[in-house]
Amino acid sequence: MESNLQKYLQFIEDSVKAVRFPEKPASLYEPMSYILRLGGKRMRPVLTLMACDAFGSDYKNAQNAALAVELFHNFSLIHDDIMDKAPLRRGEQTVHTRWNENTAILSGDALLIEAYKLLLTYDAGKSQSLIKLFNTTATEVCEGQQYDMDFESRTVVSIPEYLDMIRLKTAVLLGCSLQMGAILSNASAENQTDIYHFGVNLGIAFQLQDDILDLYADQAKFGKQIGGDIRSNKKTYLVLKAFEDATPDQHKALSALIQEKESDQKVTNAVALFATLHIKEKAMAKMNEFYTTAMKNLAHLQISEEHKKPFYELASFLMNREN
Numbered sequence: 589m590e591s592n593l594q595k596y597l598q599f600i601e602d603s604v605k606a607v608r609f610p611e612k613p614a615s616l617y618e619p620m621s622y623i624l625r626l627g628g629k630r631m632r633p634v635l636t637l638m639a640c641d642a643f644g645s646d647y648k649n650a651q652n653a654a655l656a657v658e659l660f661h662n663f664s665l666i667h668d669d670i671m672d673k674a675p676l677r678r679g680e681q682t683v684h685t686r687w688n689e690n691t692a693i694l695s696g697d698a699l700l701i702e703a704y705k706l707l708l709t710y711d712a713g714k715s716q717s718l719i720k721l722f723n724t725t726a727t728e729v730c731e732g733q734q735y736d737m738d739f740e741s742r743t744v745v746s747i748p749e750y751l752d753m754i755r756l757k758t759a760v761l762l763g764c765s766l767q768m769g770a771i772l773s774n775a776s777a778e779n780q781t782d783i784y785h786f787g788v789n790l791g792i793a794f795q796l797q798d799d800i801l802d803l804y805a806d807q808a809k810f811g812k813q814i815g816g817d818i819r820s821n822k823k824t825y826l827v828l829k830a831f832e833d834a835t836p837d838q839h840k841a842l843s844a845l846i847q848e849k850e851s852d853q854k855v856t857n858a859v860a861l862f863a864t865l866h867i868k869e870k871a872m873a874k875m876n877e878f879y880t881t882a883m884k885n886l887a888h889l890q891i892s893e894e895h896k897k898p899f900y901e902l903a904s905f906l907m908n909r910e911n
Contacts, residue, residue: 593898596637596647600630603651604658609702619683619695620702623662626678631906632765633658638902639769639783642895652710653718653768656703660722661761663703664729666696671737700726710772717771725764732757745823747832751792759791782888786899789882794906796875799824801909803859804868815855821846825874826867833865879907 604624609617633654640650668674669682670689676682684692707718735753739745763784770780802817803826817824830842842861848854862868886899 593634593638593902596634596641597630599648599651600633600637600654600658603633603655604630607655607659609698615687615691616694616698619666619687619691620699622686623666623677623683623695623699624658626680628661628678630658632661632761635762635765635787635902636769638898639766639775640772641769642783642891642898643770643773643775643779645773647769650769650772652706653772654765656706656718656722657761657765657768659699659703659706660726663696663699664733666692666699668733671733714772718768721764721767721771725760728756728760732760739823745828747825747828750823750825750828754795755788755792758795759788762791762794763787776890779890782885786882786885786889789878789885790903790906793875793878793882796825796871796878797907797909799826800868800871800875803855803862815852815858818855818858819850826862826871829870829874830862830865830867833867833870838865875907879903 607621607624609620611617636650636654636657637647640653641647665677666683669677670684670692674682675685682692683695687695703722704719707722708715710718732753732755735749736757739750739753764787766787767780767784770783775783799817802824803815805814813819816822817827827842827846831839834842838861845854845857845861848857882903883900886896886903889896
């Protein structure tokens with residue numbers, strides 16, 4: 589994966605570092621530069637470059653679209669951190685903690701506006717197609733975030749509702765990132781649809797893998813506290829599947845477990861209960877279901893196997909990660 593994707597990663601990293609905002613007011617623009625400096629996987633903009641390349645155009649032509657995706661993603665992170673009252677982002681202070689909530693809201697808004705400016709640098713036809721897709725995706729991401737917040741206060745959440753929430757909150761932006769690259773390479777409507785759905789299905793698989801890793805990852809490699817979702821009573825696929833498959837007695841035990849205070853013992857008890865219900869195996873089966881669908885979307889693309897290769901490598905890399 590390193591050899592094929594390194595050029596995209598290096599290009600987008602250099603592009604992000606080259607982004608310059610006005611100097612004044614510093615309290616508005618400094619937080620924007622700060623969040624971009626915190627780094628991250630840069631997975632979404634890389635997808636835009638990859639798709640542009642795969643459909644026959646120079647990936648550098650997709651620079652501004654890729655940056656727009658990255659600015660949008662960071663705008664959403666700033667606002668999500670406010671809603672989650674998160675103190676840290678990528679090991680550093682969140683924007684609202686380092687500055688304040690009002691500044692963070694404004695800086696996030698300004699990042700979103702900068703993303704639109706970047707999309708308007710293309711010719712009228714391309715800009716219109718990009719912005720139409722971008723608008724649909726941005727609305728869906730907001731819907732997904734709202735569902736996620738709504739679920740916190742709901743006693744019962746169904747698995748289809750949860751899967752739709754992660755599709756909206758996480759996966760559609762991966763699909764959008766890929767389709768933007770395809771648009772800039774004049775890919776056919778059918779190829780655009782297939783690459784979009786490849787991204788969405790891979791994104792859902794990726795999020796389900798996150799749910800699994802949170803509880804079952806190797807602590808030394810994970811880099812975060814194991815069982816964070818259980819500790820904070822988050823309704824992940826694992827918890828929802830456990831409730832769905834539990835006997836009345838197990839359902840009662842799981843309900844009691846959710847009420848417990850945060851502790852290592854709470855996580856240990858959850859792992860034990862999940863083991864009796866084979867929850868890890870069921871979650872992995874569901875993850876693989878979406879991964880398999882993503883592979884079918886990829887196989888259906890009307891491009892050469894050589895051009896598909898980076899997507900297969902990326903999918904394999906994402907699905908075999910340990911953190």
